[in-house]
Amino acid sequence: MSFQKKVHLDKKVVPNKKSLDGNVETFLLLILEESPNYGYAIVRELKQKTDGLLRLGEGTVYPVLYRMEERGVLESFWQEGPNGRKRKYYRVAQKGKKALASNLSQWDYLVRVMETIRDNSNLSLHPEGGSV
Amino acid sequence: MSAALDRYLDRVMGVADYRDEAEAAAVRAELEDHLLEKVDELKRDGLERAEAIIQAIEDHGNPVVVGYRLRKWSLIDVRTRGTARGVIAIGPRAVGIFAFGGIAIGLFSVGACCIGLFSLGGFVLGLFGFGLIAAGGVAHGMYVIGLIAIGGMVAVGVIAAGATGIGFWVPSTWTVISYYSQETVPQWLQFFDPVIQCSRQIPDSKVTIIILFIVLLIIPLKWLQLREYRRIKKINPSWID
Numbered sequence: 001m002s003f004q005k006k007v008h009l010d011k012k013v014v015p016n017k018k019s020l021d022g023n024v025e026t027f028l029l030l031i032l033e034e035s036p037n038y039g040y041a042i043v044r045e046l047k048q049k050t051d052g053l054l055r056l057g058e059g060t061v062y063p064v065l066y067r068m069e070e071r072g073v074l075e076s077f078w079q080e081g082p083n084g085r086k087r088k089y090y091r092v093a094q095k096g097k098k099a100l101a102s103n104l105s106q107w108d109y110l111v112r113v114m115e116t117i118r119d120n121s122n123l124s125l126h127p128e129g130g131s132v
Numbered sequence: 133m134s135a136a137l138d139r140y141l142d143r144v145m146g147v148a149d150y151r152d153e154a155e156a157a158a159v160r161a162e163l164e165d166h167l168l169e170k171v172d173e174l175k176r177d178g179l180e181r182a183e184a185i186i187q188a189i190e191d192h193g194n195p196v197v198v199g200y201r202l203r204k205w206s207l208i209d210v211r212t213r214g215t216a217r218g219v220i221a222i223g224p225r226a227v228g229i230f231a232f233g234g235i236a237i238g239l240f241s242v243g244a245c246c247i248g249l250f251s252l253g254g255f256v257l258g259l260f261g262f263g264l265i266a267a268g269g270v271a272h273g274m275y276v277i278g279l280i281a282i283g284g285m286v287a288v289g290v291i292a293a294g295a296t297g298i299g300f301w302v303p304s305t306w307t308v309i310s311y312y313s314q315e316t317v318p319q320w321l322q323f324f325d326p327v328i329q330c331s332r333q334i335p336d337s338k339v340t341i342i343i344l345f346i347v348l349l350i351i352p353l354k355w356l357q358l359r360e361y362r363r364i365k366k367i368n369p370s371w372i373d
Contacts, residue, residue, distance in 0.1 A: 059198035085165050
């Protein structure tokens with residue numbers, strides 16, 4: 001599962017906050033699936049890879065990480081960082097890998113359904129919201 | 133570590149209200165590491181240290197919001213923003229065994245909109261629901277729908293007692309749409325008759341609901357808000373707005 005490419009999003013589209021909130025865990029799993037990482041680096045990577053469109057309050061990522069850890073989706077370990085400070089790293093646990101695979105297949109399914117409905121309908125949406 | 137960052141973290145941890153000191157220290161250390169790295173990065177981008185600290189705090193989020201989100205399930209959770217979660221939960225949204233709030237979900241829920249086993253409020257859904265608009269197993273209120281619906285204005289249910297009743301058996305006196313008449317109502321439905329009669333003993337359901345609402349919502353809410361106010365004041369009096 002790779003998340004190497006930067007996501008190119010249409011900046012005119014305002015993301016629905018609820019749908020973003022509901023998928024924060026999947027975003028975090030995708031980032032941590034690449035390699036174990038610590039809070040600040042996770043936030044930074046999330047911003048970079050989504051071109052800054054995902055505006056998460058930096059402090060609000062931690063409660064999500066803690067809950068994922070409590071549920072056994074993530075594991076954590078402390079390690080000394082380059083600046084000498086102790087730093088908490090997170091990695092995806094076995095349960096998290098299963099959750100990520102399930103979330104992604106659900107996404108794929110949803111996208112396929114959307115595409116099928118759109119392709120079969122007479123309307124095609126113009127990028128600026130109008131129909132052509 | 134700057135005084136501003138310390139104050140910010142004090143506030144976050146004060147609101148988060150961790151009982152376990154070791155856990156609180158670990159969370160604080162992690163947030164502190166985040167903020168210090170952010171400050172370093174902003175300084176590398178050309179900001180003065182003071183500016184970088186302000187920016188880092190701003191980007192990290194409102195300390196009350198962050199603190200509330202860090203809170204765990206607890207015995208009593210009172211909050212002014214977000215969703216309270218606890219055995220007793222009080223907040224704009226509340227989830228708990230006893231939930232009081234604008235939107236309340238719990239075994240016993242009281243609020244403007246509530247869902248629960250026993251629910252009391254404005255819009256209510258519950259096994260036993262009392263409200264202005266109520267739905268559920270036994271629903272009592274002004275406009276109700278349920279298996280046993282007892283309504284001041286409109287009742288819709290298997291047994292529907294109300295000014296206007298629609299159901300299988302409608303022991304009402306005014307406008308009635310009833311499958312069974314009083315004479316032909318089956319025995320199994322008559323079994324619930326005492327419930328209907330008992331509810332009719334309540335002199336005025338509107339007044340009863342309002343009184344129960346005040347006793348069950350306003351008084352505990354005020355008491356627990358005062359408790360939270362005192363706790364915050366004890367940590368730092370300047371946090372009291």
